Amino acid sequence: MNKPQDLPLQPAHDFNDEDSNTSSNPTFDSIVSARLSRRSLLRGGVGSAATAVLGGLTGLGVAACGGGDDDPAPVPAPAPAEALLAFGAVAKSLEDKMTVPAGYTATVLLAVGDPLAAGVAAYKNDGTDSGFDQRVGDNHDGMEYFGLSAAGAPDANGSDRALLGINNEYINQVFLHRNGPTPNPRPAAETDIEVDCHGVTIVEIAKTAGKFAVVQNSPFNRRVTAATPIEFSGPLRGHPLLVTKFSTDGTRVRGTNNNCGTGKTPWGTLLTGEENWVGYYFRAAGDQALRTAKANVALARYGLNATATAAAASRYGWETSGADDKYARWNTSVTGATAADDYRHEVNGQGYMTEIDAYSATSVVKKRTALGRFAHENAAFGKPVVGKPLAVYLGDDARNEYIYKFVSTQNWVAADATAANRVATGDKYLDSGKLHVAKFNADGTGQWIELSLANPTVAGFAGYAFADEGDVLMHARLAGDAVGATKMDRPEWCAVPGSGEVYFTLTNNSNRRFGAVTGAQLNPDAANPRVYTDIRGAATVQSGNPNGHVIRMKENGGEPGATAFTWDIYLFGAEAGAPGNVINLSALTADNDLSSPDGLVYTPGTGLLWVQTDDGAYTDVTNCMLLAAVPGTVGDGGPQTLDFGGGNTVATRMGKKQTATTLKRFAVGPFDQEITGLCETPDGKVLFFNVQHPGEGTTFANIGDPTKFTSHFPGNAGYGAGGATARPRACTVMVTKNDGGRVGT
Ligand code: FEO
Ligand code: CA
Ligand code: CA
Numbered sequence: 013m014n015k016p017q018d019l020p021l022q023p024a025h026d027f028n029d030e031d032s033n034t035s036s037n038p039t040f041d042s043i044v045s046a047r048l049s050r051r052s053l054l055r056g057g058v059g060s061a062a063t064a065v066l067g068g069l070t071g072l073g074v075a076a077c078g079g080g081d082d083d084p085a086p087v088p089a090p091a092p093a094e095a096l097l098a099f100g101a102v103a104k105s106l107e108d109k110m111t112v113p114a115g116y117t118a119t120v121l122l123a124v125g126d127p128l129a130a131g132v133a134a135y136k137n138d139g140t141d142s143g144f145d146q147r148v149g150d151n152h153d154g155m156e157y158f159g160l161s162a163a164g165a166p167d168a169n170g171s172d173r174a175l176l177g178i179n180n181e182y183i184n185q186v187f188l189h190r191n192g193p194t195p196n197p198r199p200a201a202e203t204d205i206e207v208d209c210h211g212v213t214i215v216e217i218a219k220t221a222g223k224f225a226v227v228q229n230s231p232f233n234r235r236v237t238a239a240t241p242i243e244f245s246g247p248l249r250g251h252p253l254l255v256t257k258f259s260t261d262g263t264r265v266r267g268t269n270n271n272c273g274t275g276k277t278p279w280g281t282l283l284t285g286e287e288n289w290v291g292y293y294f295r296a297a298g299d300q301a302l303r304t305a306k307a308n309v310a311l312a313r314y315g316l317n318a319t320a321t322a323a324a325a326s327r328y329g330w331e332t333s334g335a336d337d338k339y340a341r342w343n344t345s346v347t348g349a350t351a352a353d354d355y356r357h358e359v360n361g362q363g364y365m366t367e368i369d370a371y372s373a374t375s376v377v378k379k380r381t382a383l384g385r386f387a388h389e390n391a392a393f394g395k396p397v398v399g400k401p402l403a404v405y406l407g408d409d410a411r412n413e414y415i416y417k418f419v420s421t422q423n424w425v426a427a428d429a430t431a432a433n434r435v436a437t438g439d440k441y442l443d444s445g446k447l448h449v450a451k452f453n454a455d456g457t458g459q460w461i462e463l464s465l466a467n468p469t470v471a472g473f474a475g476y477a478f479a480d481e482g483d484v485l486m487h488a489r490l491a492g493d494a495v496g497a498t499k500m501d502r503p504e505w506c507a508v509p510g511s512g513e514v515y516f517t518l519t520n521n522s523n524r525r526f527g528a529v530t531g532a533q534l535n536p537d538a539a540n541p542r543v544y545t546d547i548r549g550a551a552t553v554q555s556g557n558p559n560g561h562v563i564r565m566k567e568n569g570g571e572p573g574a575t576a577f578t579w580d581i582y583l584f585g586a587e588a589g590a591p592g593n594v595i596n597l598s599a600l601t602a603d604n605d606l607s608s609p610d611g612l613v614y615t616p617g618t619g620l621l622w623v624q625t626d627d628g629a630y631t632d633v634t635n636c637m638l639l640a641a642v643p644g645t646v647g648d649g650g651p652q653t654l655d656f657g658g659g660n661t662v663a664t665r666m667g668k669k670q671t672a673t674t675l676k677r678f679a680v681g682p683f684d685q686e687i688t689g690l691c692e693t694p695d696g697k698v699l700f701f702n703v704q705h706p707g708e709g710t711t712f713a714n715i716g717d718p719t720k721f722t723s724h725f726p727g728n729a730g731y732g733a734g735g736a737t738a739r740p741r742a743c744t745v746m747v748t749k750n751d752g753g754r755v756g757t
Contacts, residue, residue: 031411031523031532032315035475035493094757096620096642097676101603104634108683108723110703115750118679120731121217121700122226123743124150124184128215130229137733137741139190139715142201144208145235148215149180150188151742152702154274154390154505154611155689156282158370160216166280166371166430171693173218175232175370176700177282178744179271179689183209184705185328187739192712197332203339206328211237211268212284214370224698224746234373238267238292239338242366246443248381251482252351253360258341260352265361266341268377272409273390273505273611274689275365278402279428279437282368283380285388287409289362290315293344294331295324302346303356309476310487314386315410316344316359360486365391365406367442369434376435380442383418384463384488392506392514394572396424402441403572405514407503408489411523412532414497415450415506415516416488417460418442419573447488448575449497450565452539456651456665458498458565458577463491470494501540501557505612509621509643514565515582517609519626522556526660539563539579541654541664544595546587549632558629559585559595559607564667566646580646580665583623583675585609587630594654599669604676606630606639611688614643617696620756622678624701626686636686638679638701640756644668678756679747682725682740684709689744696754699747707740 099113112118125135126148135141144150156177159170183206186192194202216230227233236242244254244263254262272287295318300308311317318324331342341355348354363385369375383391386408394403402424406416421444431437448460463484465471470484473494478484484491501521508514523533524543536543536557545555562583567574586596588605600606611624621641649666656662681687681703689702707723714720718737726745727738749755 032313033410033412033489033493033499034532094753096618096757097640097673098757099676099678101672102637102677102680104602104605104637104677105680106633106635106683108725108728110682110725110729110745111680112747113678116747116755117750118745118747119223120726120729121224121744121746122148122215123726123732123741124148124152124180124209125741126226127228128213128233128235132228135732137727137739139188139739142205144205145237147235149178149211149213149235149237150183150209151181151704152213152744153179153181153272153688153704154284155179155691155700155702155744156274156276156370157691157693157700158276158280158282159694168280168429169694171695171697174216174693176213176215176217176691176744177274177284177368177370178213178215178702179274179284180209180211180213181270181272181287181704183328184708184740184742186710186712186715187707187741192715193328196329198329200333200336200339203328203330203333207238207267207330207338208235209237210270211235211240212271212282212368214282214368214373232371232373234370236268236368236377238269240268240377241266242268242377242379244361244381245378245439246380246382247485248482251486253357253483253486255351256341256355256357256361257348257353258337258355265358265379266338267362268366268379269362272388275391275393275404277367277438277441278393278396278424279431279434279441280371281434281438282370283391284366284368285390285406286362286364286366287387287389290359290387291327292330292362293324293342293359294326294329296343296345297321297323299345306476310490311359313476313487313489313493314359314363360385363388367435367438371434378435378438380438381482381485382443382445382447384416384447385486386413386416386488389503390505392508394508394514394567395512396429397572398426399423400571401445401573403567404442405506405508405516407506407516409502409504409519411502411521412499412534413489413503414492415500415503416492417448417450418445419448420445447485449488449492449495450577451496452498452537452563452579454538454663456578456580456647458579460575460577461495461497462575463488463495467495498537498539499534501560504610504626507612507614507621509614510616510619511643511645512567512570513643513646514567515612515621515643516563516565517612517623518557518561518563519608519610520557520560520585520629522554522558524556526656526658536662538662538664539581541581541662542584542594543656543660546590546629548629554629559587560609561585562609562612562623564646578646580649580667582644582667583609583641583670587633594656597652597654597666597669599671600675601672603672604639604670606637606677610686611690613690615690615692615696615699615756617692617694618754618756622690622701623675624687624690626688635681635683637677637681638687638690639675640678641670641675642673644674682706682723684722685725685740692755696756697748697752699755700744701747703743703745705742710740
């Protein structure tokens with residue numbers, strides 16, 4: 013998510029604004045900037061917004077577009093040697109449609125509200141639908157593919173029948189209700205819909221006449237929502253800080269919430285990351301007087317502040333819907349005699365990496381607490397090696413937060429890839445291990461620092477006295493503060509291509525600046541080296557690191573359990589016309605310039621790395637997009653000192669510059685949305701990705717006037733009810749190559 017929302021009876025709030033990391037971690041010696049002056053670097057051009065529509069309408073009114081001189085010759089069967097990135101780059105666009113290269117077809121596969129069980133009515137999309145626990149949830153985010161054989165058994169190579177596991181991060185609230193949302197106190201019926209629109213959707217898809225479609229009555233179909241009972245697993249199970257009125261032994265909680273990125277385990281289950289969950293909770297004014305000093309430190313570090321006179325408002329006001337526990341639990345204040353009498357610890361039940369076995373609609377869902385609690389984006393496994401531990405890479409998406417790695421206690425056993433009991437396999441690898449946090453050094457090296465009481469720096473932290481190992485995991489941010497982890501420019505997705513190196517998107521950070529800093533502001537450092545000013549539209553000034561970058565890491569010795577790594581910056585987001593010495597460092601052109609990289613997924617079927625944007629900086633020129641990349645290797649560029657003028661220089665480690673053979677724009681989405689979540693069929697011939705929150709900028713006041721909706725996608729592409737004046741819907745798009753080849757070639 014990126015855009016602010018206008019919420020009933022409360023101020024607009026961007027849930028990625030959370031920046032509670034004001035710890036005094038050291039900055040880098042390499043920062044030579046001490047000058048107070050900040051030099052404005054106006055972008056040198058806006059690139060071409062012209063769209064060369066050549067392919068005509070394909071699929072459901074979805075346009076194909078491209079360079080025009082590269083129409084692929086039909087081939088009977090794709091050869092392994094198909095050239096990657098041979099498609100024509102899609103031009104930047106502000107149109108309200110999905111554009112893919114010439115020679116490709118994009119089709120809407122499913123959208124929020126689509127029925128997931130027999131007998132559930134088709135989605136009317138007029139704000140009167142209900143029963144979302146049996147419909148596709150809202151605002152699709154991360155997504156994973158789970159292959160099935162023709163007979164419906166798990167099959168890692170199944171390319172004709174499968175399950176999609178789709179995160180439903182939050183809601184495009186204005187469009188879920190007939191007249192937009194009712195202000196607080198929220199009607200229970202509206203809250204029930206909104207709670208059920210969150211979580212995860214498991215949906216079967218199967219090919220009919222060669223094309224995937226949803227199987228509405230599949231027994232695999234399942235919704236796990238913000239109300240579904242879930243077990244805690246691992247070190248925090250039964251922890252005193254998880255005791256609530258609902259679970260007096262601290263073993264269970266209701267719901268997985270604000271599900272952002274995903275991961276797929278080597279044993280074929282879904283990992284879903286709980287990201288901006290903290291904003292869902294109400295904390296009463298004066299609550300801090302009823303807590304220990306330590307508890308207040310912990311709540312503040314996760315962004316849940318209340319003062320003696322000001323409450324922390326909840327995002328949607330769900331706690332105002334009545335006395336029933338299912339509403340009251342969203343008030344995470346001290347209201348009872350003990351923790352077992354109220355929901356003071358309810359907020360401690362979110363912020364985990366949660367595992368779902370998509371292949372069993374009745375399987376137990378587990379929060380894997382050993383992977384730490386923070387604003388989880390996704391989870392990417394290192395390449396599993398028999399006899400070695402598994403590494404899981406994790407990002408905490410808020411400004412100035414950290415990058416983490418979990419290393420399993422158990423060594424990988426190949427047979428576990430097809431183990432029948434996938435939940436037990438998750439217990440084996442994800443309930444015991446060591447959590448680490450990353451520290452990036454200016455010389456291109458880095459350390460993974462263990463976060464446990466075995467680390468004396470954690471055990472002796474003056475800022476917070478950790479009670480036990482569970483406390484360390486629940487408050488991993490504080491443990492990261494203790495060891496001086498590197499504050500990053502908002503870690504979003506991570507991905508591990510075939511090389512085994514680890515790529516992390518750092519989407520942007522408005523808090524970077526040269527000179528004196530206060531509060532959450534930071535000077536740049538080697539791993540987050542850019543500070544500049546960009547102008548959006550006529551006059552909106554955005555400063556810090558407005559366009560984001562992608563950092564990558566190589567484990568020492570290629571070992572999953574390595575405690576040291578080398579790193580460089582693979583890609584700098586920038587406008588093509590921006591100065592090449594400090595902003596457009598990756599030499600981006602009109603065919604591949606981008607801003608705010610967020611989604612990042614490696615697809616083994618083609619060997620491509622897909623970069624998705626969730627941007628608010630370049631949106632005067634283009635809607636958010638999907639780019640295909642050929643990954644390189646750490647060290648393929650070299651050391652470089654960036655001179656921002658005025659004595660402000662930053663030394664960093666660059667990857668090689670991008671070219672038309674390494675990075676190319678593959679799709680541009682409709683207006684006022686982000687492109688996120690991506691997976692492919694094992695044969696590489698069908699690519700799926702999500703369109704999240706189209707039309708989100710539509711204000712509540714305009715719900716009655718479709719001419720004022722900022723998007724009508726995918727109704728205007730012929731999907732579902734409403735046509736050209738439809739309410740917009742988050743949706744999943746599938747893309748195929750017209751010649752039957754692999755997507756991205
Ligand atoms: Fe849900 Fe960090 O994006
Ligand atoms: Ca994201
Ligand atoms: Ca984002």
